[in-house]
Amino acid sequence: MIKTASLPVHGQEATKNFVIALAGNPNVGKSTVFNRLTGLKQHTGNWPGKTVTRAEGTFFHRNRHYTLVDLPGTYSLHASSTDEQVARDFICFARPDLTLVVCDATCLERNLNLVLQILEITDRVVLCVNLMDEAKRKGFRVDIDMLTHKLGIPVVGTAARSGRGLSRLKNVLDDMVAGKIVTTPQQVVYDPELETSINEIAKRLTPYLPDWINSRWAALRLLERDYSVLDHITDNKNKNYSPRILKKEVALCLQ
């Protein structure tokens, strides 16, 4: 067993296609990162809503096939616009093998909001701090090690326009997919009253949710009266539990 583990990947592993979702704020160089990784010439440009729907590209690295899905740029994942809904539904319900979040090194404060929101959905996240060249020019020093430590996920600094950091990024993506990296994502802790409600709802919800949906995240959405998550409840676990009944029960919980 130990010997085979160090051999090159064969069979199922080699043919499996790993899906990586590419998310981030508008205008942080997501499409440039996408093009660098896939070699595709997807149009890049500096205006809002450019990536209207998602674009896909593939690449091959260390014997593995990857499909990279370029999502629309958003500031948040609250599904208040079509763009946000596309991005959120993909990260949450399409079950990508991992999510690569690209952010702008020159305005991290703005960008980390989305990172924390994504970490509430999934722990399979790699952060790419792009535009490191521009940050340096503006006199910013970005402490990648500190970010890695604070966020509990792998963080890679890049300058995608010149290609700097991209090969390291590919290696980190590969290490994540191979299960060589264990993440301990930073979770937002809300005030005690809210935490009690979150825990209560999450506990009741867990048995009815597919195991790939984070019940804490689902509880938070329900508390915001966003019921779209209930559409993903599997009825094979309990046929008597329909989204309609659950919605009613949640409404009672919230009173």
Added chain:
Amino acid sequence: MVIPNSLSLIDIPVGDSARVVNILTIGANRRRLLDLGLVPGSRVEVIRRSPAGNPTAYLIKGTLIALRNEDARQILVDTN
């Protein structure tokens, strides 16, 4: 909640900046404004008004964002 004599973002002249104190809206609209970086304590610079006077462009955490005056009115600020 009404704070007497408080300024809202709409009262800040073009070229000046102010610090967010509170957001008066609730629900999805509040969430949206928070996601755009309008959290208490953040600095906002008024960059320019459109010819009709609405919307107005603001510089918030390194990004230029246009807000309707109806929304800007809900954002309380101080000029310190």
